[in-house]
Amino acid sequence: MEQDFLTVRVKVNGVDKRVAVEPRRMLSDFLREDLGLTGTNLGCEHGSCGACTVLVDGQSVRACLMFAVQVHGKSVMTVEGLASDGQMHALQEAFWEKQGQQCGFCTPGFLMSSYELLQHNPNPNEAEIRHAISGNICRCTGYQHIVEAVQAASEKA
Amino acid sequence: MKPAPFRYVAAQSVEEAVSLLAEHGDEARVLAGGQSLVPLMNMRLARPAVLVDINPVEALAYVQANNGHLAIGAMTRDAALERASAAVAHSNLLIEAARCVGHPAIRNRSTVGGSIAHADPAAELSAVMLALDAQFVLQSKAGSRTVAAADFFQGYLQTSMAEGELLTAIQLPQLAPNSGSAFVEYARREGDYALAGVAAVVTLAANGSIADARLALCSVGPTALRVSSAEVALRGQQPGAEAWASAAAAVKAAVTEAPSDIHGSASYRRHLAGVLTERALALAASRLK
Numbered sequence: 001m002e003q004d005f006l007t008v009r010v011k012v013n014g015v016d017k018r019v020a021v022e023p024r025r026m027l028s029d030f031l032r033e034d035l036g037l038t039g040t041n042l043g044c045e046h047g048s049c050g051a052c053t054v055l056v057d058g059q060s061v062r063a064c065l066m067f068a069v070q071v072h073g074k075s076v077m078t079v080e081g082l083a084s085d086g087q088m089h090a091l092q093e094a095f096w097e098k099q100g101q102q103c104g105f106c107t108p109g110f111l112m113s114s115y116e117l118l119q120h121n122p123n124p125n126e127a128e129i130r131h132a133i134s135g136n137i138c139r140c141t142g143y144q145h146i147v148e149a150v151q152a153a154s155e156k157a
Numbered sequence: 158m159k160p161a162p163f164r165y166v167a168a169q170s171v172e173e174a175v176s177l178l179a180e181h182g183d184e185a186r187v188l189a190g191g192q193s194l195v196p197l198m199n200m201r202l203a204r205p206a207v208l209v210d211i212n213p214v215e216a217l218a219y220v221q222a223n224n225g226h227l228a229i230g231a232m233t234r235d236a237a238l239e240r241a242s243a244a245v246a247h248s249n250l251l252i253e254a255a256r257c258v259g260h261p262a263i264r265n266r267s268t269v270g271g272s273i274a275h276a277d278p279a280a281e282l283s284a285v286m287l288a289l290d291a292q293f294v295l296q297s298k299a300g301s302r303t304v305a306a307a308d309f310f311q312g313y314l315q316t317s318m319a320e321g322e323l324l325t326a327i328q329l330p331q332l333a334p335n336s337g338s339a340f341v342e343y344a345r346r347e348g349d350y351a352l353a354g355v356a357a358v359v360t361l362a363a364n365g366s367i368a369d370a371r372l373a374l375c376s377v378g379p380t381a382l383r384v385s386s387a388e389v390a391l392r393g394q395q396p397g398a399e400a401w402a403s404a405a406a407a408v409k410a411a412v413t414e415a416p417s418d419i420h421g422s423a424s425y426r427r428h429l430a431g432v433l434t435e436r437a438l439a440l441a442a443s444r445l446k
Contacts, residue, residue, distance in 0.1 A: 023165035045158035046196035053262050060262040065195040134347040135260025
């Protein structure tokens, strides 16, 4: 019943990619292992922690709960897609300034969830920010500084 | 935490999907949103030999009012359901429950049909389907049939779907005039599985007494639970604290198989079921239209 490899054509951070993968290749492993984009971190690998959150066609998803073959023909954005021309994105600057990260493992997921929020809602209130990041777990910060960082980024933008 | 190898087929239509299911029998599993199946595959609790991906079947993603009922395509994402104007017009209950499903990134993928077919007793939408007297359209290569929600949920992760059948649509009758509805749940953390959740519909008669009530709960037994004893207890009563308390007592008596785990004991869940029943009924009754 096994199939060897299927070809995936996908745009990742604006760049066209064409890679042959096993059907069971998770999107998260595809990004990290096949494309070398190790910014997307893997925490639980069963959809609980949110560390691997990326955007597929502009919508946040758990990269550990999608197969790479499912993004064929789609557009994926990872944390590496936030900065441009060596300049950090306003969200990244704000996480830096407000100490929205400590160990940093969950940060890429928080950045992507926050990025999706600000795309739809450029001036969120605290409740809206907390709702948007409710699927991301941080065991260091207690969330307060993350909320402040998202607020600061929204004010800057 | 990596799935076992499988063969992957992206079905482009319902016909192709049911044909693949007929061909591969119990070796095949349907991939909808994947927010329950893929964790099970990652943990190797599920090892399908063939995965039939129905995500490309865009014809199964819709929410529309027609002929006195609300029709929901099985591949409607929960994020789409909570924003669909036809769903908002149908009932508060439906929208409130959809917003309780997981987190935003989960709801961007999770589907209404997937949640129902998976039949997790903690799934909010299963309780909603019982409370709203939903009908499910099941398609197979041999044809299609319609099953009532009341006959669908058979046990923990078990339904009356036969091998080779695909859930394609959900039909919800419109609420009777002078009805209100609500969904209330309690979870330790926003988006987590609830310790208990209650779906309630209240319909008043012209004289102001309760003509009809419907109550269904999630997370308090091996399946979502419709509590007809509580519904009977409410009929004919005046809406108010006394009526809600009698319904809560009936609910607590009916919750006999609540799970006990690190998140909450069976007795705590039973207690919550009663408290949330009163809150859901009061909220539903405050929304009559």
